[in-house]
Amino acid sequence: MQVSNPVLIGGVPLDAFFAFILALIGFLFLGNLAYMLLRQALDGRVSPGTAKWASAILQYAVMFGGVYVSARHLLDFDPRAFAASLGILGIIVAVSSTQITQNILAGILITINRPVQLEEWIVVGELPTTGLCKVRDISFTTTILQGLDGGLILMPNSSIIASKVVNYSRNRLIEIRVSLSVPVSVDIARVRDIALAVAHDDSRVIRTPGAAGRSAVHDLFDLPYNRRLRSDRPDLIGLGPAVHTVSVSDGWIKMVVRIWTQKIPQKDDITSRYLREILGRLEAEDIPVKAEAA
Incomplete structure (x- = not known):
């Protein structure tokens, strides 16, 4: 009686190959499940960035570990032969995809140094800048920002490392400047x-700010230089609304009103409200004024 030879794919029996495919799908599912469960457990207990990266590490550990075990037992996987081929493949990939490699390395640097973190408000670049954006996601190659207009900006990680980044969330406040020009004849x-009264009437404007607290868990995950930057920040006590006279020209006095707020995404709304109120109050007292956001 003639026995048929098993069907092979690359020297591997067909049934073993299909078993490996099923195991691959299963471990991909388990990795995603592990990510979701750990993310839910950590959210609210540690920073969003820490929760994301810890969950991602567990996800990839489950997926790659499962794929390795499945390949080892189902496909007679040889690690030494794979390492040799991977070395050759790595050289080819490194030469052909320098930009991808730069972005991956930049993503690792962002993860370690954490110049930006999830949910922080930042501005990236010289001119033109991205504008005020919130960090929505940081992957191995790309950082996703969301602007105040709702649009998503996908930036290569290498751009984050190489560009000037203004981080407003680290000090938890942003400055608003309004320029006022009035005739020299007015009081x-x-x-x-009036300028100070309008500022104080808005509850979103900081009057006597103090140092913002951080939990011990957040401090635990901070690198020494991050803690040093926080300890070196200037004392913000008494940083309330201020009015400065900056110039006198052609019969007009130019003044700059400086106010600060912790409601970073509401900067434009606070500025609009301030301009509307200051113009109304000065016009009610017959004081000519030219006002604009500085």
Whole structure:
């Protein structure tokens, strides 16, 4: 009686190959499940960035570990032969995809140094900048930002490392400047009083800010230089609304009103409200004024 030879794919029996495919799908599912469960367990207990990366590490560990075990037992996987071929493949990939390699290395640097983290408000670049954006996701090659207009900006990680990054969330406040020009004949003290009163009437404007607290868990995951930057920050006590006279020209006095807020995404709304109120109050007292956001 003639026995048929098993069907082979690359020297591997067909049934073993299909078993490996099923195991691959199963471990991909388990990796995603592990990510979801750990992310839910860590959210609210540690920073969003820490929760994301810890969950991602567990996800990839489950997936790659499962694939390795499945390949070892089902496909007679030879690690030494694979390492040799991987070395040759790595050289080819490194030469042909320098930009991808740069982005991956930049992603590792962002993970270690953490110049930006999830949910932080930042501005990236010189001119033109990205504008005020929130960090939505950081992957191995790409950082995803969301602007105030709702649009998503996909930036290569290498651009984050190489560009100037202004991080407003680290100090938890942002400055708003409004320029006022009034004739030299008006009562400057009265203009100053009105400008300060309008600022104080908005509950979103900081009056007497203090140091923002951080949990011990957040401090635990900070690198020494991050803690040093926080300890070297200037004392913000008393950083309330201020009015400065900056120039006198052609019969007009130019003043700059400086206010600060912790409601970073509401900067434009606070500026609009301030301009509307200051113009209304000065016009009600017959004080000519030219106002604009500085």
